[in-house]
Structures are given as structure tokens and as C-alpha cells.
Amino acid sequence: MAVEPVTLTSVKAAPNHGRMLRERLATILPQLVLAPSLFATLIYVFVFCGWTIWISLSNSSLLPDYSISGFHHYVELWSNRRWTIAYTNLFLFTSLYVIGATAIGLLLAILIDQRVRAEALWRTIYLYPLAVSFVVTGTVWRWLLSPSTGVERVVHQLGWASFKFDWLVQREMAIYTVVITGIWQASGFVMALFLAGLRSIDPDLVKAAQIDGASMPRIYRRIILPAIGPIFISVLVVLLQFAIKTFDLVIALTGGGPGIATTVPAIYVYDLMFQRGQMAEGAAAAIMILLALSLVLVPYTIWKNWRERREAARG
Amino acid sequence: MASLTIRNLNKTFGSVAVLKGIDLEVETGEFVVLVGPSGCGKSTLLAMIAGLESVSAGEIRIGERIVNGVAPKDRDIAMVFQSYALYPTMTVRANITFGMESRGVPKQAQAEALARVAALLQIQGLLDRKPSQLSGGQRQRVAMGRALVRDPALFLFDEPLSNLDAKLRVEMRTEIKKLYQRLGQTTIYVTHDQVEAMTLASRIAVMHQGRLQQFAEPRTVYDRPANMFVAGFIGSPPMNFLPAQISASGPAVLVLEESEGQGTRLPLPDDVAQSAGDGRRVLLGIRPENLTRYDHRWADEKPCLGTIKAPVEIVEPTGAETMAVVRIGSREVIARYEPDAAPAIGETVTLAVDMAKACLFDPATEMLI
Amino acid sequence: MAEAAGYDPLGAAGTWRHQRAKLVVYTLLCLFALYYVLPLGVVILNSFRDLPDINRNGLIGLPHSFSLNYWSLAWDKFCVGGTCAGIEPFFFNSVSMVVPATIISTAVGAVNGYVLAKWRFTGSEVLFGLMTLGVFMPGQMVLLPWARVLGWLGLTNTTSGLVLIHCVQGLSFTTLFCRNYYVNIPDDLIKAARIDGAGFWRIFRKIVLPLSPPILIVTVIWQFTNIWNEFLFAVIFSSGTHQPITAALIALSAGGTSVHQYNVESAAVLIAALPPLLVYVFGGRYFLRGLTQGALK
Numbered sequence: 009m010a011v012e013p014v015t016l017t018s019v020k021a022a023p024n025h026g027r028m029l030r031e032r033l034a035t036i037l038p039q040l041v042l043a044p045s046l047f048a049t050l051i052y053v054f055v056f057c058g059w060t061i062w063i064s065l066s067n068s069s070l071l072p073d074y075s076i077s078g079f080h081h082y083v084e085l086w087s088n089r090r091w092t093i094a095y096t097n098l099f100l101f102t103s104l105y106v107i108g109a110t111a112i113g114l115l116l117a118i119l120i121d122q123r124v125r126a127e128a129l130w131r132t133i134y135l136y137p138l139a140v141s142f143v144v145t146g147t148v149w150r151w152l153l154s155p156s157t158g159v160e161r162v163v164h165q166l167g168w169a170s171f172k173f174d175w176l177v178q179r180e181m182a183i184y185t186v187v188i189t190g191i192w193q194a195s196g197f198v199m200a201l202f203l204a205g206l207r208s209i210d211p212d213l214v215k216a217a218q219i220d221g222a223s224m225p226r227i228y229r230r231i232i233l234p235a236i237g238p239i240f241i242s243v244l245v246v247l248l249q250f251a252i253k254t255f256d257l258v259i260a261l262t263g264g265g266p267g268i269a270t271t272v273p274a275i276y277v278y279d280l281m282f283q284r285g286q287m288a289e290g291a292a293a294a295i296m297i298l299l300a301l302s303l304v305l306v307p308y309t310i311w312k313n314w315r316e317r318r319e320a321a322r323g
Numbered sequence: 324m325a326s327l328t329i330r331n332l333n334k335t336f337g338s339v340a341v342l343k344g345i346d347l348e349v350e351t352g353e354f355v356v357l358v359g360p361s362g363c364g365k366s367t368l369l370a371m372i373a374g375l376e377s378v379s380a381g382e383i384r385i386g387e388r389i390v391n392g393v394a395p396k397d398r399d400i401a402m403v404f405q406s407y408a409l410y411p412t413m414t415v416r417a418n419i420t421f422g423m424e425s426r427g428v429p430k431q432a433q434a435e436a437l438a439r440v441a442a443l444l445q446i447q448g449l450l451d452r453k454p455s456q457l458s459g460g461q462r463q464r465v466a467m468g469r470a471l472v473r474d475p476a477l478f479l480f481d482e483p484l485s486n487l488d489a490k491l492r493v494e495m496r497t498e499i500k501k502l503y504q505r506l507g508q509t510t511i512y513v514t515h516d517q518v519e520a521m522t523l524a525s526r527i528a529v530m531h532q533g534r535l536q537q538f539a540e541p542r543t544v545y546d547r548p549a550n551m552f553v554a555g556f557i558g559s560p561p562m563n564f565l566p567a568q569i570s571a572s573g574p575a576v577l578v579l580e581e582s583e584g585q586g587t588r589l590p591l592p593d594d595v596a597q598s599a600g601d602g603r604r605v606l607l608g609i610r611p612e613n614l615t616r617y618d619h620r621w622a623d624e625k626p627c628l629g630t631i632k633a634p635v636e637i638v639e640p641t642g643a644e645t646m647a648v649v650r651i652g653s654r655e656v657i658a659r660y661e662p663d664a665a666p667a668i669g670e671t672v673t674l675a676v677d678m679a680k681a682c683l684f685d686p687a688t689e690m691l692i
Numbered sequence: 693m694a695e696a697a698g699y700d701p702l703g704a705a706g707t708w709r710h711q712r713a714k715l716v717v718y719t720l721l722c723l724f725a726l727y728y729v730l731p732l733g734v735v736i737l738n739s740f741r742d743l744p745d746i747n748r749n750g751l752i753g754l755p756h757s758f759s760l761n762y763w764s765l766a767w768d769k770f771c772v773g774g775t776c777a778g779i780e781p782f783f784f785n786s787v788s789m790v791v792p793a794t795i796i797s798t799a800v801g802a803v804n805g806y807v808l809a810k811w812r813f814t815g816s817e818v819l820f821g822l823m824t825l826g827v828f829m830p831g832q833m834v835l836l837p838w839a840r841v842l843g844w845l846g847l848t849n850t851t852s853g854l855v856l857i858h859c860v861q862g863l864s865f866t867t868l869f870c871r872n873y874y875v876n877i878p879d880d881l882i883k884a885a886r887i888d889g890a891g892f893w894r895i896f897r898k899i900v901l902p903l904s905p906p907i908l909i910v911t912v913i914w915q916f917t918n919i920w921n922e923f924l925f926a927v928i929f930s931s932g933t934h935q936p937i938t939a940a941l942i943a944l945s946a947g948g949t950s951v952h953q954y955n956v957e958s959a960a961v962l963i964a965a966l967p968p969l970l971v972y973v974f975g976g977r978y979f980l981r982g983l984t985q986g987a988l989k
Contacts, residue, residue: 029393037892045804045867046819048860053825056837063836072840115725122717127826132976135723136732139972139979141921143938145966147756148731151751151954161750192727200980253830256923272926277832282928287836294832305828375883397887410878412902421887421898469884 023252057298064292070285078292081288094271097183098300101190101272102251108191109247110240113198120199121206131203134196142193149189150176151199153261179269182262186254186270189261194250198243205236241311248304252297273297324509325386325399325476326351327372330379334367334533341367342437343533344478345381349526354503354510358520359530360556368514368530369481374398385476396425398477401470405482407462416450419468440472443502451588460491467502480512484519496522517557521545529553547682551689554682555609560646563656566686571601577678578629579607581652589629589678596692599683599692606689611646611659616666617675627678635666649674708806722779737764739958746954766959770944779960781933782940784957786920789851789936793858794915800859801911806896808867809874810882820871826864831924842929853910858919866911869985873907874900888971906978913975914982917968937964 033040064081067073085091120130137145151157155174163171175181209232217227255274264272264279271279273293280290327349334342357365360530370376372383374395383390390398401422409418419440423433441447444464454462463483470478483499484492500523503510514520520527521541529536529544529552537549548554554562566580566671567589575596576588589607599605617630633649633656640646645665647658649672658674668673683692730752736757738746745757768778808820838857839848847853850910864930885895935943941964944957972979 034394034891038807039813041803041892042807042819045800045863046823049823049826049863050866052834052860053829056834057829059837059840060833072836073706112724115720119717119721121889122713124717124721130725131719132973133728135976135980136969136972138983139968140965141923141938141968143921143923144943144961145731147941147961148735148959152731152734155750157954157965159752161959165750165753192731194729197983201984204984249828255831256938259923274830274832277835278924278928281835292835294830294835297830298833301828301830370883371884373887375886395883395886396891400886400887402884404880404884406878406880408878408884410881410885412899421885421890425885425889425894469888664724 014317023149049086060291060294064288064295066288068287068291070126070287072287075293077288081292085289087291088289089275090268090271090276093268094273094276097270098254098272100183101186101254102248104184104187104196105190105251106244108187109195109198110243112191112195113243114200116195117202117206120203133202134199136195136196137193142256143260145189146257149185149192150261153185153188176262177266179266182266182270185260186261189257190251190254193257194247198247200240201243201246202236205239206232209235221273228267238259238315243310245308249301252300252304273300324351324507326384327477327509327511328382328384329368329372330382330384332368332371332383334371334469335377335379340479341370341533342379346537347528347535347538349509350510351509352507354512354523354525356513356520356524356526357511357513357528357530358517358556359536361515363530364533365513365530366481367514369448369479369511372477372511373388373400373402373479399475400477400479401473401475402479402481403466403470403483405485407454407466407486409462409465411454414451415446415457415465415468418454418465419472422473434471439467443471444468459487460495463487463495465489467499470492471502471506476509478510480510482514483512485514485516499523517559517665519580521557526627527557529556531556535577546576546680547691548608551606551608551684554684554691558610560611560657562610562682563614563654564684565607565609565651565656567602567605567607569596569599569601569605569683571596577605577607577629577681577683579651580604581654587629587631589631589676589681590627590679591678595683595692604686605692606684606686609676610680611657613677613680614656614674616652616660616664617673621675623677625675625677629676629678631674632671633674634671635668638665638668640665643678647672719953731899735958735961738954739766741955743953743955751954762953762955762962763959766956766963770793770953770956770960779937779940779944779963782935783963784936784939785851785930785940786936786938789854789858790919793855793862793916793919794912796855797862797866797915798908798911801863801868802870802901802908803896804863804867805870805872805874806900808871810877810879810895810900811892820867823864824868826861827868829864835899835924835928838929839927849930849932851930851934853929854936857925857929858915858922862919863913865914869911869914869982870904870907871905872985877903909975910978910982910985913971913978917979920968 061077062074063072065076065078067075067077116134121125126129153173153176155161155172155177158173160171160173163173176185213231213235214227218229222230253274254272255278258264258270258272258275264271264275273296277290277293277297280286280293282290327347329345329347331346332342332345333340345364347355357368359365367376371378372385374390374393378391385398385400409415410421413421416437419437420433423436428436441450444467446461446464446468446546449457449461449465449571450609454465457465463486466483471585480499484495487495496519503523512519512523512602524541526539527541527544528538529549531552537544537553538551544553544557548557548562551564554564567577568580569591570576570588575591575593579587579589614631621628631651633651635647635649636655637648639648640662642662645660645662647660647666648655649658650656658672660666684690685692730826734752737753738751739762740758740760741755742759744759745755749756766920768780769776770778804823808816808823842848842853842856844919845853845856846855881899882895890898921938923938923942926936927942930936930939941960944960
């Protein structure tokens, strides 16, 4: 079966320098290949991050000025009324958005899990908003929610002349239109996550509970939902991330208005940096966004690693 | 074909020593089986021979050449993996010729080698299929074909049969043995199955906790296990162990420490007693087949026959033979019976102990005396 | 699960109760479907209605008029900003940004993932961890540095600049996706190929790449929809005729014009939404997979 003399001869040949170099190159080839992207990513993550932090501590205003001025931009930021509105809005929006999207997503997942017909169709309908840009979403919802063109007008035409639905233009209520649109956009995704979880449950578990005489609602409450507990945490983390980064949606829906009623931190950063020429304060606000994200992601990562290690320990 | 020499080989992962000072000399044309429980380091050793794991310390030679730093492709080896590792996107044909293609073997030579191997393994009809369209046994054949198509210095097998069901495993085992007898290639074969080790090997290397426990022919490993680990690992059901003491005043005997009444006395060959020493405490190792129903006719045939009385607790028929679990002192001991002579549960039986086949172990070092 | 829930195999519940439960389920599903479909339906209908019809009957309503004209107006005649070339140029700005950015980031990500999954070296896991940090970076943190870097490279207000940004930002995702997929390719395959004499690139080309279509589709879809829909970088790093379609759309619909041409705007909105929607409809399964991995890491 000697078919293959090639390697044998090449191995036995006395090593020359060209060959040695090639072999050395071959052993570090993976690292070499990785290096450029690694370099780019590390610059992107660490250098850019450090850069922004520096700007936040500097005297930059309209133009960058890298002399350090300390933390006074942070102080300014926190004493600014617009910032107060922005983070209050963020808290309000985030809480309602997370609760609403989770509740609707879970409900939809449970409904679809009842062996409904045309499951794929329902799923496609509920999930499509996520494929479309927030700009598109926001624009369309603005028309629907606007009192002169949207829902209010339809109800008026139906004959209920005193009906009012003008949240979009009410300072107090506009933020809730952002919530409605946000939930519309994300709950399909939450549904998909929960549905995947529900499908991963061992059917024997449910059969056993049925034999024990438990009703379906009881089985969901006591057995199925606890079993997909970790998915709740995942959903929470995903939604919090979406919420903190929310920018396009508000721009397209309300433009941050009426007035500044629906400003959120991401919009405020953009405003400070590129509209008002207050670079340092904008950078400080951007860092606040990063901190908020870390508050969500760092504990999540620790929790995930802990869980993985515990599972590994159990074998 | 080539020999394989391993000297004082060590492997550490971080602070964990996986292999500790392995020495192994495999002669040209030998079929060596590395056997041991999972985690004993046998697969790591094989991967190091293949060049897939680096060497922490020591030396590996294939033939005369030290291969420590040589890339796998330049070691002139072929390997069959436990998972078969068939390239899922390629046909059987491409799987087998991929190695030759990578090395730039001319098409004509590739085709000839392929045809020879396909005929040898009777897989001519499968050449255009994808691995996912093959049964377990067929995949196994293709994996072997991929190795056999070359004429390497060394064949490496990493638990090649463990993914097959029991029946197919026995069939393929025979097939591998036939192939080896026909080709006579130097082969290193890793398994955790001691039956595979016994049937295939020209020599068995038993490993445990990163050390080589014994390296010898199958018969020797079975009859004269180097230590209690080997004794317990090779053979099923495993060897029984009973604490005892040597008494050489008068005819040499072994006094069992845990038995009914006075302490059972078993005759001992004089040379064994002498080399071990009078009064020494030992562990008697006796295989189930050497512990069976007493038959008067044996008195003449077997010079070193002892007897033990013991109550039967469990009877396990397996078809060809029946195992009886009896109680001697605090220990459960397995004895082997012919199916038609099997005892009943609760019965107290007289067992014949063939002391010529007995092994004595030092209780402290667990080594064979 | 699907079998167990919904119907009761033990027959403890009566048929009547069972029917009623079905009714409730489908009613709820339909109501929610209405909530989800309404915006899309409205904008589709309005893109064919004439303005008097819309003004008389409102945006939400069945059409009393029909014309395909507004699509063509939106495509190449409608005035956005100062120019009246419709959204066609912006659409093609997006295309010439999305296509290279998607291809480059996916290709590089695949090779990165291959190295990190199958050619591990000391510290490679740590490097992988660092690279995935890019996934979480909020865009706001990198706006000022990018503005500066684009200036140095002479790429301010160019499509190439946006391509660069999306490549670097996308690398974290594509590397993450591919690495996590390649980890599940058995190591034995790579070992067997190494023994067979194949090197780094040959193993990638012959073994890994043929196994990759599922993850490459996921990655391409993810990158495509994300870059197409991206707004923050688009609006900050481009202006005028260089804007991608998302940025142009905001300019169009928030434009100071006194009268809204809802029909043309609807058509424009749909044109902007169409590429990702098509991708979603035809690659929904892969879209969801990418979304799950991307959002959860």
C-alpha cells in the first residue's frame, strides 16, 4: 500500500532555512491571521472608550481641547434640567417597556404553544417589527398616534366626537406613546425567546403533572414557568439593553418632543455633541449610558459564568 | 512500518500532571493496546504520539527519528478516531483520498490506492455516498479505509469501536484482528474495554492515573497482574481479594483472616511461601473461575487445592456459566459454576480454591508478591 | 410540550370546555395580530391612495382611490432636502454601504471564528472575551473618536467611512457568531485533516467552509439588516446626498414642508423597509437565530 512517498522524502531531506522559516510561520499563522481584527477591535473598544472618557474630563466644547478640567462636566450634566428629564424618562420608559413587552411576549408564546394552526404565520406576524428600522416604525406610528390623522380621527368618524387620544402631543403623555411603540416592536422577539424555552421543556414533565391531576394553568404556574426561569433573566437583559440604547425610535416618533418632553439620554448625547457643541458634557453623558449598560451586563455575565461553572461542576 | 519508543514521557495541563514518566517500547509489527479506565491518560498518550498534543517532557521516537516537535502530517502516521471524524461534506471517496490530495499524490496513484482499500474493506458500493448516509458500521469501515489507504509507519486507533452497538462491535473487532493478521502493521490501539484489549493485543499496556501499570502479553496480564489495579481491571467479573496470613511452620498454608470459625487454611506452593516470608500478611487474589464447586476427582489432578465453606447470597446465571456471590467474612466473593451445577440461594457450599492460580498481593503497596 | 399543552390527553376536560378554550386562544391571537399588522397595513394602503382621499377619510381607512404613481414619485421625483431625485440615490447609498460592509465583516469574522474555535492558543479565550466586548459598546461612546479618525483618513461624509465603521463594529458580532458555531465542529475533524496533511487554510477551505452555510447565512442576514436599519452613525457621519436611506427618511418625513404627502411618504417608507422585510420573509429562521445569539451573546 505504498502510495505516498512524497512526505517521507520531504521529511528525510536535511532541514534548510527556508523550510524552517516556513514551519515557524505555519505555527504562528493563526495568530497572524487574527491580529488585524484584534487590533481593530481593541482600538475600537478600549482606545475609543478611553478617548471619550478623556474628552469628558477635558475642556472640549465646540472643538476638542485635551487639557484636563476634571469632573465638572459631570457636575454640570447632573444639574441640568434636560438631563433630569432624560433619565427620568428612561426610567419610566424602561420599566413600562420591560413589563409590557415581557407580559405580552409571554402571553403570545403561551398562546402559540397551544398547538395552534398556522403557527409559522402567527410567528411571522408578531416578529416582523424587529426586522424593520426604527425610523420606519417611528414614522408610521407617528401618523397613527397623531390626533389629526390617526386613531382619534377614526373614532371621531365613527361618531364618538368627544373621544380624545392625543398623547403624542401631550407633554405629560408623549412618553407613553414611545412605550406603546417600543412594546409593539420588541414583544415579538420576547415571544420567540419564551417559545423556544417552552419547547425545550421535557414533555414527560407535563404528562407527569397531568397524571398528578394538575390543571393546565396550574402546570404553567408551578412547573413550566419555573423551569424556564433563566429565560426571564435573558429577556430582562435583552430588553434593558434595547431600552438604554433607545434613540432612533424616539427621534422618528416624537423627535424628543413635544418640546423636550420625551428626551432620553441617547438623544441628549447626540444633541450635546453635535447640535450644541458641548463635547465634553456629551461625552460625560455617553459614559453614563455605558455605566447603565454595565449595571445590567456585568451582573448578568457574572451570573452566567457562575451558572456555567456550577453546571460544569455537576458534570 | 516502524517501531515506537517512548522514554520518560510527561504531560501536564497547567498544574495537573496527566502522564507521569511513561516508558514504552513497541517493536515493529506489534499490536499494542493501551487500556485503562477513563481519565487514565491513554487518549492523551495517543494524541501525543500523533503530534496532536505537545510533549511536556520526555521523548517519542518513531523508528529512529525523534518526533517531539514534528507536525502530525510529517510523522507518517494514520489514525482512526472514536467519532470516526469523517468529513461530513465530502463523499466517502473524497474522505479517503483527501490525505493523498493534500500531499499532492498524482490522481492515478490515488485511484489505485482507493480501489485497493475499497476492495479490502468491501466498501466499493459506498464510495459516492456522504457520511450521513452510512450506518455506524459502514462509517467505521470508511474511517479505517482513510487510515489504510496510506502505508504509514504507525497506525493509531482511538477507541474505534466504542460508538458501535454490542453485536457490531464484536464483528468489527474480529475484522480488525483479521486485517492486522493480514497486514502486520505496527499498531497502537486505545480502548477502555478490557475484552478488546485481551482479544486484539500482542501486548497490553495497562494505564491508571497517568502511569503505566503493566506492559506485557495478554496471558501474563491476566494470570500474573502486576498489581491489584491491573488484577481488578482486567477480567470480568473481577478478581476477588481476601485478607490472609502466610504460615510456613510445617506445610505452607495461607490462613484466611475473615472466615467462619477457626480461620480457613489453604495450601500454598512452598516456593511462594518462602519468597513471601513466614507470617506475612497478604491479600489473596483469586479469579472466579478458580473458585468453583468442589469435585473429589480433582484431589489428584490439582496438587494445590484448598476448600472454603461459604453461604450463597446471590445467583446470577449468564447462560454459559452461573456466577454465585458467596459471603466469606465481611466480603462478598464471586465464584463460577457450571450452569447445571449451580447452587441455591441460602445454601452453604464447599468451594474449591485452585491455589496454583492464586496471586498474592502486598496489602500496603498493592503489588504482586 | 406542544402535545401536552392545549388539549388534555386524559380527557378530564369536556369537549365544550375545550372548544371554548380554543376560541379564546384564537381570538387573542387575532387581536394581537391586528395590533402588529395595523401599521404595516396602513402604510401599504396609503401608498396607493390619493391625497384628497387620505385627507377626507383619514390615514386609517379603506382606499377610495388607487394609483401606483406615488411609488414612482417616491422613488425618483420626490424632493428631499434641496434635490428632487426621490429616494433612489439614498437607496443606492445604502446598498453601496451595506454590501461591502456585510461581505467584509462576515468574511473576516468567519476566519476569526475559525482561529478562535479551532486553533486555540494560550490567551485566545481571553482575546475572544475582549473582542465580544465590542458587541455591547453603545454607539454614543465612539461617536467623537470616529469623527476624528474619519477626518484623519479623509473619509468624512463618505460611504467608505460608514463601511469602515460598520466593519469594525460588526467584527465583534461576526466573530462571536462564527466562533460559537465553529466550536461545535468536532475537533477530531480538524485533527484528522491535520494528520491527512492539510494546513491552516486548506482545512478552512475544504472542511470548515463547506460546513458553514448555516452560520454564514445567519451572519449575513444579521449584518445586512442591522447596517441597513442603522440610524445613529448614518445621521452623524453623512449629510446631504451621501446619506443612507434611514437618515434621508427622517429628513423627508420630518421635513419642514407644510403639507404632508402621506401617499408618497408611505411609498418611501415602504421602499426603505423592503430589503430587510424581504430578507425577513425569506430567511426568517436564520434571522431569528441571529437575533437570539446577537442579543444574548
